[in-house]
Amino acid sequence: MITADRRPRLDAHEHRTPATAGRAALEVDAEPGTEVDALTLGRRIREGRTARGLTLGELAAAIERAPSQVSAIENGKREPRLSMLRTIALALGTTADELLKTDAPSERAALEIAVERAQRGPVFAALGLPSFRVAKGMSDQTLTTILALHQEIDRLHRERAATPEEARRANAQLRAEMRARDNFYPELEAKAAELLEAVGHTGGPVSHQLVADMAGHLGYSLHYVGDLPHSTRSVTDKRNGRVYLPTAQSPSRDSRSPILQALASHLLGHHEPRDYAEFLRQRIETNYLTAAILLPEQATVRFLTEAKNLRRISMEDLRDAFAVSYETAAHRFTNVATARLDIPVHFTKVHESGTIIKAYENDRVRFPSDALGAIEGTTMCRNWTARTVFDVEDRFSPWYQYTDTSSGTFWCTSRIEKAKEGEYSVSVGVPFEHVKWFRGRETPHRAVSRCPDPSCCQAPAGLAERWADASWPAARTPTSLLAALPTGTFPGVDQTEVFQFLEAHAPASQAG
Numbered sequence: 001m002i003t004a005d006r007r008p009r010l011d012a013h014e015h016r017t018p019a020t021a022g023r024a025a026l027e028v029d030a031e032p033g034t035e036v037d038a039l040t041l042g043r044r045i046r047e048g049r050t051a052r053g054l055t056l057g058e059l060a061a062a063i064e065r066a067p068s069q070v071s072a073i074e075n076g077k078r079e080p081r082l083s084m085l086r087t088i089a090l091a092l093g094t095t096a097d098e099l100l101k102t103d104a105p106s107e108r109a110a111l112e113i114a115v116e117r118a119q120r121g122p123v124f125a126a127l128g129l130p131s132f133r134v135a136k137g138m139s140d141q142t143l144t145t146i147l148a149l150h151q152e153i154d155r156l157h158r159e160r161a162a163t164p165e166e167a168r169r170a171n172a173q174l175r176a177e178m179r180a181r182d183n184f185y186p187e188l189e190a191k192a193a194e195l196l197e198a199v200g201h202t203g204g205p206v207s208h209q210l211v212a213d214m215a216g217h218l219g220y221s222l223h224y225v226g227d228l229p230h231s232t233r234s235v236t237d238k239r240n241g242r243v244y245l246p247t248a249q250s251p252s253r254d255s256r257s258p259i260l261q262a263l264a265s266h267l268l269g270h271h272e273p274r275d276y277a278e279f280l281r282q283r284i285e286t287n288y289l290t291a292a293i294l295l296p297e298q299a300t301v302r303f304l305t306e307a308k309n310l311r312r313i314s315m316e317d318l319r320d321a322f323a324v325s326y327e328t329a330a331h332r333f334t335n336v337a338t339a340r341l342d343i344p345v346h347f348t349k350v351h352e353s354g355t356i357i358k359a360y361e362n363d364r365v366r367f368p369s370d371a372l373g374a375i376e377g378t379t380m381c382r383n384w385t386a387r388t389v390f391d392v393e394d395r396f397s398p399w400y401q402y403t404d405t406s407s408g409t410f411w412c413t414s415r416i417e418k419a420k421e422g423e424y425s426v427s428v429g430v431p432f433e434h435v436k437w438f439r440g441r442e443t444p445h446r447a448v449s450r451c452p453d454p455s456c457c458q459a460p461a462g463l464a465e466r467w468a469d470a471s472w473p474a475a476r477t478p479t480s481l482l483a484a485l486p487t488g489t490f491p492g493v494d495q496t497e498v499f500q501f502l503e504a505h506a507p508a509s510q511a512g
Protein backbone atom coordinates (compact mmCIF):
# COMPACT_ATOMS: atom_id res chain seq x y z
CA MET A 1 0.00 0.00 0.00
CA ILE A 2 1.22 3.45 -0.87
CA THR A 3 0.97 5.88 1.99
CA ALA A 4 0.51 9.59 1.47
CA ASP A 5 4.11 10.59 2.11
CA ARG A 6 5.39 8.00 -0.37
CA ARG A 7 3.18 9.17 -3.19
CA PRO A 8 5.20 9.72 -6.34
CA ARG A 9 6.30 13.28 -6.88
CA LEU A 10 6.03 14.45 -10.42
CA ASP A 11 8.03 17.64 -10.37
CA ALA A 12 10.17 17.46 -13.47
CA HIS A 13 13.33 18.40 -11.59
CA GLU A 14 12.82 16.09 -8.68
CA HIS A 15 14.11 12.89 -10.21
CA ARG A 16 16.67 14.22 -12.57
CA THR A 17 19.44 11.69 -12.83
CA PRO A 18 23.10 12.45 -13.51
CA ALA A 19 22.61 11.07 -17.01
CA THR A 20 20.27 13.87 -18.03
CA ALA A 21 21.48 16.57 -15.65
CA GLY A 22 25.02 16.44 -16.96
CA ARG A 23 24.29 17.09 -20.58
CA ALA A 24 22.08 20.10 -20.92
CA ALA A 25 23.79 20.64 -24.22
CA LEU A 26 21.17 22.83 -25.84
CA GLU A 27 22.57 26.09 -27.07
CA VAL A 28 19.64 28.20 -25.96
CA ASP A 29 19.45 31.34 -23.93
CA ALA A 30 17.85 29.50 -21.10
CA GLU A 31 16.96 31.49 -18.02
CA PRO A 32 19.59 31.13 -15.35
CA GLY A 33 18.89 28.09 -13.21
CA THR A 34 16.68 26.35 -15.71
CA GLU A 35 17.95 23.27 -17.42
CA VAL A 36 16.41 21.72 -20.45
CA ASP A 37 15.02 18.30 -19.81
CA ALA A 38 15.30 16.03 -22.84
CA LEU A 39 12.47 13.74 -21.75
CA THR A 40 9.98 16.55 -21.28
CA LEU A 41 11.07 18.25 -24.48
CA GLY A 42 10.70 15.04 -26.47
CA ARG A 43 7.29 14.46 -24.95
CA ARG A 44 6.13 17.97 -25.95
CA ILE A 45 7.34 17.44 -29.49
CA ARG A 46 5.51 14.11 -29.73
CA GLU A 47 2.29 15.59 -28.33
CA GLY A 48 2.54 18.51 -30.75
CA ARG A 49 3.10 16.13 -33.68
CA THR A 50 0.17 13.83 -32.87
CA ALA A 51 -2.08 16.85 -32.19
CA ARG A 52 -1.43 17.95 -35.76
CA GLY A 53 -2.02 14.44 -37.09
CA LEU A 54 1.55 14.03 -38.36
CA THR A 55 3.36 10.70 -38.54
CA LEU A 56 7.01 10.41 -37.50
CA GLY A 57 7.97 10.17 -41.17
CA GLU A 58 5.99 13.27 -42.12
CA LEU A 59 7.60 15.41 -39.41
CA ALA A 60 11.02 14.02 -40.37
CA ALA A 61 10.41 14.94 -43.99
CA ALA A 62 9.24 18.43 -43.02
CA ILE A 63 12.46 19.17 -41.14
CA GLU A 64 14.64 17.22 -43.61
CA ARG A 65 15.94 14.67 -41.08
CA ALA A 66 15.81 10.89 -40.81
CA PRO A 67 12.79 9.50 -38.91
CA SER A 68 15.19 7.70 -36.54
CA GLN A 69 16.59 11.11 -35.51
CA VAL A 70 13.13 12.46 -34.74
CA SER A 71 12.33 9.28 -32.82
CA ALA A 72 15.49 9.67 -30.72
CA ILE A 73 14.53 13.27 -29.92
CA GLU A 74 10.97 12.33 -28.98
CA ASN A 75 12.26 9.57 -26.70
CA GLY A 76 14.54 12.02 -24.95
CA LYS A 77 17.64 10.16 -26.09
CA ARG A 78 18.97 13.06 -28.09
CA GLU A 79 18.73 16.79 -27.56
CA PRO A 80 18.27 18.92 -30.68
CA ARG A 81 20.35 22.02 -31.26
CA LEU A 82 18.45 25.29 -31.13
CA SER A 83 18.41 25.71 -34.91
CA MET A 84 16.79 22.31 -35.31
CA LEU A 85 14.42 22.99 -32.45
CA ARG A 86 13.23 26.15 -34.23
CA THR A 87 12.65 24.16 -37.43
CA ILE A 88 10.65 21.55 -35.50
CA ALA A 89 8.59 24.27 -33.76
CA LEU A 90 7.85 25.85 -37.14
CA ALA A 91 6.68 22.50 -38.57
CA LEU A 92 4.41 22.01 -35.54
CA GLY A 93 3.01 25.54 -35.68
CA THR A 94 4.46 26.51 -32.31
CA THR A 95 7.59 28.21 -30.90
CA ALA A 96 10.81 26.89 -29.44
CA ASP A 97 9.99 28.62 -26.15
CA GLU A 98 6.72 26.71 -25.96
CA LEU A 99 8.49 23.39 -26.55
CA LEU A 100 11.12 24.22 -23.92
CA LYS A 101 8.61 24.69 -21.10
CA THR A 102 9.78 22.57 -18.19
CA ASP A 103 6.43 21.39 -16.91
CA ALA A 104 5.05 18.22 -18.45
CA PRO A 105 2.33 18.73 -21.07
CA SER A 106 -0.20 16.69 -19.05
CA GLU A 107 -0.48 14.75 -15.80
CA ARG A 108 -0.31 11.48 -17.69
CA ALA A 109 2.79 12.69 -19.54
CA ALA A 110 4.37 13.69 -16.23
CA LEU A 111 3.75 10.18 -14.91
CA GLU A 112 5.21 8.54 -18.01
CA ILE A 113 8.25 10.83 -17.89
CA ALA A 114 8.82 10.03 -14.22
CA VAL A 115 8.72 6.26 -14.86
CA GLU A 116 11.00 6.67 -17.88
CA ARG A 117 13.46 8.73 -15.84
CA ALA A 118 13.47 6.20 -13.00
CA GLN A 119 14.33 3.46 -15.49
CA ARG A 120 17.26 5.49 -16.78
CA GLY A 121 18.60 6.19 -13.29
CA PRO A 122 21.77 4.58 -11.91
CA VAL A 123 19.97 2.69 -9.14
CA PHE A 124 17.70 0.87 -11.58
CA ALA A 125 20.59 0.27 -13.97
CA ALA A 126 22.54 -1.38 -11.15
CA LEU A 127 19.73 -3.91 -10.66
CA GLY A 128 20.40 -5.28 -14.14
CA LEU A 129 16.68 -5.62 -14.90
CA PRO A 130 15.35 -5.02 -18.41
CA SER A 131 13.52 -1.71 -18.78
CA PHE A 132 10.19 -1.49 -20.59
CA ARG A 133 8.55 1.06 -22.84
CA VAL A 134 5.64 2.88 -21.29
CA ALA A 135 2.68 1.96 -23.50
CA LYS A 136 -0.55 3.88 -24.02
CA GLY A 137 -2.57 0.94 -22.69
CA MET A 138 -0.97 0.98 -19.24
CA SER A 139 -3.28 2.41 -16.62
CA ASP A 140 -2.28 5.41 -14.51
CA GLN A 141 -2.57 3.18 -11.48
CA THR A 142 -0.04 0.69 -12.85
CA LEU A 143 2.43 3.47 -13.62
CA THR A 144 1.85 5.10 -10.23
CA THR A 145 2.62 1.84 -8.45
CA ILE A 146 5.71 1.18 -10.58
CA LEU A 147 6.92 4.69 -9.85
CA ALA A 148 6.30 4.23 -6.13
CA LEU A 149 8.38 1.03 -6.23
CA HIS A 150 11.21 2.89 -7.95
CA GLN A 151 11.12 5.58 -5.31
CA GLU A 152 11.07 3.06 -2.49
CA ILE A 153 14.13 1.31 -3.96
CA ASP A 154 15.87 4.70 -4.22
CA ARG A 155 15.00 5.45 -0.61
CA LEU A 156 16.28 2.08 0.64
CA HIS A 157 19.42 2.56 -1.41
CA ARG A 158 20.07 5.95 0.16
CA GLU A 159 19.32 4.61 3.60
CA ARG A 160 21.75 1.75 3.18
CA ALA A 161 24.38 4.06 1.77
CA ALA A 162 23.95 6.23 4.86
CA THR A 163 24.78 3.46 7.34
CA PRO A 164 28.50 3.10 6.67
CA GLU A 165 29.28 6.57 7.99
CA GLU A 166 27.62 5.69 11.27
CA ALA A 167 29.43 2.35 11.25
CA ARG A 168 32.79 3.98 10.62
CA ARG A 169 32.25 6.50 13.39
CA ALA A 170 31.25 3.75 15.83
CA ASN A 171 34.34 1.77 14.86
CA ALA A 172 36.67 4.71 15.42
CA GLN A 173 35.07 5.48 18.79
CA LEU A 174 35.37 1.91 20.03
CA ARG A 175 38.99 1.70 18.95
CA ALA A 176 39.78 4.88 20.87
CA GLU A 177 38.20 3.32 23.96
CA MET A 178 40.11 0.04 23.52
CA ARG A 179 43.31 2.00 23.12
CA ALA A 180 42.66 3.98 26.31
CA ARG A 181 42.26 0.70 28.23
CA ASP A 182 45.22 -1.01 26.50
CA ASN A 183 42.62 -3.44 25.16
CA PHE A 184 42.29 -4.98 28.62
CA TYR A 185 38.85 -5.45 30.25
CA PRO A 186 39.18 -6.62 33.89
CA GLU A 187 35.42 -7.12 34.34
CA LEU A 188 35.36 -9.56 31.40
CA GLU A 189 38.47 -11.34 32.71
CA ALA A 190 36.68 -11.75 36.07
CA LYS A 191 33.59 -13.23 34.39
CA ALA A 192 35.75 -15.72 32.49
CA ALA A 193 37.70 -16.69 35.62
CA GLU A 194 34.47 -17.21 37.57
CA LEU A 195 33.03 -19.53 34.93
CA LEU A 196 36.29 -21.48 34.59
CA GLU A 197 36.42 -21.98 38.35
CA ALA A 198 32.78 -23.10 38.48
CA VAL A 199 33.51 -26.03 36.15
CA GLY A 200 36.75 -26.93 37.89
CA HIS A 201 39.32 -25.80 35.31
CA THR A 202 42.79 -26.14 36.78
CA GLY A 203 44.99 -25.07 33.88
CA GLY A 204 45.99 -26.07 30.39
CA PRO A 205 43.86 -25.88 27.26
CA VAL A 206 40.09 -25.69 27.75
CA SER A 207 38.64 -28.92 26.36
CA HIS A 208 35.41 -29.32 24.42
CA GLN A 209 34.02 -31.30 27.37
CA LEU A 210 34.77 -28.43 29.73
CA VAL A 211 32.93 -26.05 27.40
CA ALA A 212 29.92 -28.41 27.44
CA ASP A 213 30.13 -28.40 31.24
CA MET A 214 30.01 -24.59 31.19
CA ALA A 215 26.82 -24.73 29.13
CA GLY A 216 25.31 -27.15 31.65
CA HIS A 217 26.42 -24.96 34.54
CA LEU A 218 24.59 -22.02 32.96
CA GLY A 219 21.46 -24.13 32.41
CA TYR A 220 21.88 -24.83 28.70
CA SER A 221 21.98 -28.04 26.71
CA LEU A 222 23.73 -28.36 23.34
CA HIS A 223 21.91 -29.58 20.23
CA TYR A 224 23.59 -30.30 16.91
CA VAL A 225 21.30 -29.81 13.90
CA GLY A 226 21.66 -30.01 10.13
CA ASP A 227 19.35 -27.16 9.23
CA LEU A 228 20.73 -24.18 11.12
CA PRO A 229 19.94 -20.92 9.27
CA HIS A 230 22.80 -20.19 6.88
CA SER A 231 23.51 -16.75 8.28
CA THR A 232 23.96 -17.99 11.84
CA ARG A 233 26.68 -19.78 13.75
CA SER A 234 24.36 -20.80 16.54
CA VAL A 235 20.82 -20.16 17.73
CA THR A 236 19.88 -20.00 21.38
CA ASP A 237 16.45 -20.88 22.72
CA LYS A 238 16.42 -18.93 25.96
CA ARG A 239 13.06 -20.21 27.09
CA ASN A 240 14.03 -23.86 26.86
CA GLY A 241 17.70 -23.41 27.66
CA ARG A 242 18.98 -24.85 24.39
CA VAL A 243 21.87 -23.89 22.16
CA TYR A 244 21.56 -25.13 18.56
CA LEU A 245 24.77 -25.70 16.67
CA PRO A 246 25.51 -26.98 13.15
CA THR A 247 26.35 -30.67 12.75
CA ALA A 248 28.45 -29.91 9.71
CA GLN A 249 31.42 -28.15 11.29
CA SER A 250 34.45 -28.05 9.07
CA PRO A 251 37.15 -30.03 10.88
CA SER A 252 39.54 -27.06 10.88
CA ARG A 253 37.02 -24.94 12.77
CA ASP A 254 37.21 -24.72 16.51
CA SER A 255 33.83 -26.04 17.70
CA ARG A 256 34.33 -24.49 21.15
CA SER A 257 34.13 -20.90 19.90
CA PRO A 258 30.52 -20.88 18.61
CA ILE A 259 29.32 -22.50 21.87
CA LEU A 260 31.23 -20.01 23.99
CA GLN A 261 30.00 -17.10 21.90
CA ALA A 262 26.41 -18.21 22.41
CA LEU A 263 27.01 -18.57 26.15
CA ALA A 264 28.87 -15.26 26.30
CA SER A 265 25.88 -13.30 24.98
CA HIS A 266 23.79 -14.89 27.74
CA LEU A 267 26.42 -14.30 30.40
CA LEU A 268 26.77 -10.65 29.38
CA GLY A 269 23.02 -10.08 29.35
CA HIS A 270 23.01 -8.85 25.75
CA HIS A 271 19.67 -7.80 24.31
CA GLU A 272 18.94 -7.00 20.67
CA PRO A 273 21.28 -4.13 19.72
CA ARG A 274 19.57 -0.77 19.19
CA ASP A 275 22.14 0.61 16.80
CA TYR A 276 25.35 -0.25 15.03
CA ALA A 277 27.56 1.01 17.87
CA GLU A 278 25.84 -1.33 20.30
CA PHE A 279 26.08 -4.20 17.84
CA LEU A 280 29.83 -3.63 17.59
CA ARG A 281 30.27 -3.35 21.34
CA GLN A 282 28.39 -6.60 21.90
CA ARG A 283 30.49 -8.35 19.29
CA ILE A 284 33.71 -7.11 20.88
CA GLU A 285 32.59 -8.17 24.37
CA THR A 286 31.45 -11.58 23.12
CA ASN A 287 34.73 -12.22 21.32
CA TYR A 288 36.73 -10.94 24.27
CA LEU A 289 34.95 -13.20 26.77
CA THR A 290 35.27 -16.19 24.42
CA ALA A 291 39.03 -15.63 24.09
CA ALA A 292 39.38 -15.01 27.83
CA ILE A 293 37.85 -18.43 28.49
CA LEU A 294 39.93 -20.26 25.87
CA LEU A 295 43.11 -18.51 27.01
CA PRO A 296 42.52 -17.89 30.73
CA GLU A 297 44.22 -14.75 32.02
CA GLN A 298 46.33 -16.36 34.73
CA ALA A 299 47.58 -19.25 32.63
CA THR A 300 48.19 -16.99 29.61
CA VAL A 301 50.12 -14.40 31.59
CA ARG A 302 52.18 -17.12 33.29
CA PHE A 303 53.00 -18.67 29.91
CA LEU A 304 53.92 -15.34 28.30
CA THR A 305 55.91 -14.06 31.28
CA GLU A 306 58.06 -17.15 31.14
CA ALA A 307 58.55 -16.69 27.40
CA LYS A 308 59.44 -13.02 27.97
CA ASN A 309 62.04 -13.96 30.56
CA LEU A 310 63.57 -16.37 28.07
CA ARG A 311 63.25 -13.71 25.34
CA ARG A 312 61.27 -15.92 23.04
CA ILE A 313 57.67 -14.71 22.98
CA SER A 314 55.98 -16.30 19.97
CA MET A 315 52.40 -16.18 18.71
CA GLU A 316 52.80 -19.71 17.33
CA ASP A 317 53.83 -21.04 20.77
CA LEU A 318 50.84 -19.31 22.40
CA ARG A 319 48.55 -20.75 19.75
CA ASP A 320 49.88 -24.29 20.29
CA ALA A 321 49.88 -24.10 24.09
CA PHE A 322 46.17 -23.30 24.22
CA ALA A 323 45.01 -25.12 21.08
CA VAL A 324 43.43 -22.05 19.47
CA SER A 325 43.67 -20.42 16.04
CA TYR A 326 46.57 -18.10 15.24
CA GLU A 327 44.20 -15.15 15.07
CA THR A 328 42.69 -15.94 18.48
CA ALA A 329 46.17 -16.27 20.00
CA ALA A 330 47.51 -13.08 18.37
CA HIS A 331 44.45 -11.07 19.33
CA ARG A 332 44.48 -12.42 22.89
CA PHE A 333 48.14 -11.38 23.12
CA THR A 334 47.07 -7.76 22.63
CA ASN A 335 44.75 -8.03 25.70
CA VAL A 336 47.56 -8.85 28.12
CA ALA A 337 50.67 -7.50 26.34
CA THR A 338 50.54 -3.97 27.77
CA ALA A 339 48.50 -4.45 30.95
CA ARG A 340 50.40 -7.51 32.15
CA LEU A 341 53.74 -7.59 30.27
CA ASP A 342 54.47 -3.87 29.77
CA ILE A 343 54.78 -4.25 26.01
CA PRO A 344 52.95 -1.78 23.73
CA VAL A 345 51.63 -3.53 20.69
CA HIS A 346 49.71 -3.31 17.43
CA PHE A 347 47.54 -5.87 15.66
CA THR A 348 46.10 -6.02 12.16
CA LYS A 349 44.00 -8.33 10.07
CA VAL A 350 44.42 -7.50 6.39
CA HIS A 351 42.66 -9.04 3.40
CA GLU A 352 44.81 -10.18 0.47
CA SER A 353 43.53 -7.14 -1.46
CA GLY A 354 45.33 -4.91 1.06
CA THR A 355 42.14 -3.83 2.82
CA ILE A 356 42.38 -3.50 6.59
CA ILE A 357 39.67 -5.57 8.27
CA LYS A 358 40.69 -5.12 11.92
CA ALA A 359 43.30 -2.92 13.51
CA TYR A 360 44.41 -2.03 17.01
CA GLU A 361 47.42 -0.16 18.33
CA ASN A 362 48.73 1.49 21.47
CA ASP A 363 52.36 1.67 20.33
CA ARG A 364 52.05 4.87 18.23
CA VAL A 365 52.27 3.02 14.95
CA ARG A 366 50.42 5.03 12.32
CA PHE A 367 47.68 3.27 10.37
CA PRO A 368 46.04 4.79 7.30
CA SER A 369 42.65 6.29 8.17
CA ASP A 370 39.83 8.13 6.50
CA ALA A 371 38.28 11.51 7.30
CA LEU A 372 36.12 10.00 10.04
CA GLY A 373 39.11 8.40 11.75
CA ALA A 374 38.13 4.91 10.64
CA ILE A 375 40.93 2.50 9.80
CA GLU A 376 38.91 -0.54 8.77
CA GLY A 377 38.34 -0.50 5.03
CA THR A 378 41.40 1.60 4.19
CA THR A 379 44.37 0.16 2.33
CA MET A 380 47.49 -0.94 4.20
CA CYS A 381 50.91 0.26 2.99
CA ARG A 382 52.35 -2.24 0.55
CA ASN A 383 55.68 -2.34 2.36
CA TRP A 384 54.34 -3.37 5.75
CA THR A 385 54.68 -6.89 7.08
CA ALA A 386 50.91 -7.40 6.82
CA ARG A 387 51.26 -7.01 3.03
CA THR A 388 54.73 -8.40 2.29
CA VAL A 389 53.81 -11.71 3.97
CA PHE A 390 51.54 -12.48 1.01
CA ASP A 391 54.61 -12.68 -1.24
CA VAL A 392 56.40 -15.21 0.98
CA GLU A 393 56.34 -18.69 -0.49
CA ASP A 394 56.95 -20.54 2.76
CA ARG A 395 53.57 -20.46 4.49
CA PHE A 396 54.64 -22.73 7.35
CA SER A 397 57.38 -20.72 8.99
CA PRO A 398 56.57 -17.50 10.83
CA TRP A 399 57.34 -14.32 8.87
CA TYR A 400 59.22 -11.53 10.60
CA GLN A 401 60.15 -8.09 9.30
CA TYR A 402 61.52 -4.76 10.53
CA THR A 403 59.79 -1.78 8.95
CA ASP A 404 60.99 1.83 9.13
CA THR A 405 57.90 4.02 9.17
CA SER A 406 57.11 7.71 9.62
CA SER A 407 56.49 7.02 13.31
CA GLY A 408 59.52 4.87 14.02
CA THR A 409 60.88 1.39 13.40
CA PHE A 410 58.59 -1.54 14.16
CA TRP A 411 59.14 -5.26 14.17
CA CYS A 412 56.19 -7.42 13.15
CA THR A 413 55.32 -11.06 12.82
CA SER A 414 52.64 -12.14 10.42
CA ARG A 415 50.85 -15.25 9.25
CA ILE A 416 48.39 -16.00 6.47
CA GLU A 417 45.07 -17.56 7.33
CA LYS A 418 42.62 -18.86 4.75
CA ALA A 419 38.92 -18.10 4.93
CA LYS A 420 35.92 -18.46 2.66
CA GLU A 421 36.44 -14.88 1.41
CA GLY A 422 40.10 -15.36 0.56
CA GLU A 423 43.38 -15.05 2.41
CA TYR A 424 44.09 -12.79 5.35
CA SER A 425 47.26 -11.81 7.11
CA VAL A 426 47.13 -11.62 10.88
CA SER A 427 49.97 -9.53 12.29
CA VAL A 428 51.32 -8.50 15.67
CA GLY A 429 53.97 -5.82 15.95
CA VAL A 430 55.95 -3.90 18.55
CA PRO A 431 58.24 -0.86 18.56
CA PHE A 432 61.93 -1.58 17.96
CA GLU A 433 62.91 -1.25 21.65
CA HIS A 434 60.59 -4.12 22.60
CA VAL A 435 61.66 -6.65 19.99
CA LYS A 436 64.23 -8.07 22.40
CA TRP A 437 61.47 -10.15 24.06
CA PHE A 438 60.45 -11.89 20.85
CA ARG A 439 61.49 -14.91 18.87
CA GLY A 440 62.31 -13.80 15.33
CA ARG A 441 64.19 -10.59 16.25
CA GLU A 442 67.24 -11.86 14.32
CA THR A 443 65.36 -11.67 10.99
CA PRO A 444 67.30 -10.07 8.11
CA HIS A 445 64.09 -8.79 6.46
CA ARG A 446 63.81 -5.02 6.41
CA ALA A 447 61.51 -2.64 4.59
CA VAL A 448 60.91 1.09 4.46
CA SER A 449 57.44 2.64 4.44
CA ARG A 450 57.19 6.34 3.61
CA CYS A 451 53.38 6.30 3.79
CA PRO A 452 51.39 8.54 4.02
CA ASP A 453 53.89 10.19 1.63
CA PRO A 454 52.28 9.50 -1.76
CA SER A 455 55.65 8.50 -3.20
CA CYS A 456 55.62 5.35 -1.02
CA CYS A 457 52.96 3.21 -2.53
CA GLN A 458 50.37 5.43 -4.12
CA ALA A 459 50.46 5.73 -7.88
CA PRO A 460 52.80 8.40 -9.30
CA ALA A 461 50.77 11.54 -10.05
CA GLY A 462 50.97 11.22 -13.84
CA LEU A 463 49.84 7.60 -13.74
CA ALA A 464 46.89 8.34 -11.47
CA GLU A 465 45.82 11.32 -13.58
CA ARG A 466 45.90 9.29 -16.74
CA TRP A 467 43.83 6.42 -15.41
CA ALA A 468 41.74 7.64 -12.48
CA ASP A 469 38.68 8.41 -14.60
CA ALA A 470 39.20 5.68 -17.16
CA SER A 471 39.47 2.60 -14.94
CA TRP A 472 36.69 0.48 -13.53
CA PRO A 473 38.10 -2.49 -11.64
CA ALA A 474 35.85 -5.07 -10.02
CA ALA A 475 36.89 -5.74 -6.44
CA ARG A 476 37.81 -9.25 -5.40
CA THR A 477 37.32 -8.35 -1.77
CA PRO A 478 33.97 -9.81 -0.75
CA THR A 479 31.55 -6.91 -0.65
CA SER A 480 29.79 -8.34 2.40
CA LEU A 481 33.02 -7.83 4.26
CA LEU A 482 33.08 -4.16 3.47
CA ALA A 483 29.37 -3.44 3.30
CA ALA A 484 29.66 -1.60 6.57
CA LEU A 485 33.03 -0.09 5.84
CA PRO A 486 33.38 1.24 2.33
CA THR A 487 36.09 3.71 1.52
CA GLY A 488 37.61 5.27 -1.53
CA THR A 489 36.26 4.88 -5.02
CA PHE A 490 36.45 1.09 -5.11
CA PRO A 491 36.46 -0.49 -1.67
CA GLY A 492 38.84 -3.38 -1.54
CA VAL A 493 40.76 -2.46 -4.63
CA ASP A 494 44.40 -1.43 -4.61
CA GLN A 495 44.18 1.33 -7.19
CA THR A 496 47.92 1.56 -7.64
CA GLU A 497 47.98 -2.03 -8.80
CA VAL A 498 45.09 -1.31 -11.14
CA PHE A 499 46.81 1.76 -12.56
CA GLN A 500 50.07 -0.07 -13.06
CA PHE A 501 48.26 -2.93 -14.70
CA LEU A 502 46.44 -0.56 -17.07
CA GLU A 503 49.64 1.26 -17.87
CA ALA A 504 51.43 -1.99 -18.70
CA HIS A 505 48.61 -3.33 -20.84
CA ALA A 506 47.47 -0.18 -22.60
CA PRO A 507 47.90 0.04 -26.40
CA ALA A 508 51.05 1.99 -27.26
CA SER A 509 49.11 5.03 -28.54
CA GLN A 510 47.36 5.52 -25.20
CA ALA A 511 50.27 4.96 -22.88
CA GLY A 512 51.98 8.16 -21.95
Ligand SMILES: [Zn+2]
Nearest residue numbers: 381451456457
Ligand atom coordinates in the same frame (compact mmCIF):
# COMPACT_ATOMS: atom_id res chain seq x y z
ZN1 LIG B 1 53.34 2.76 1.65
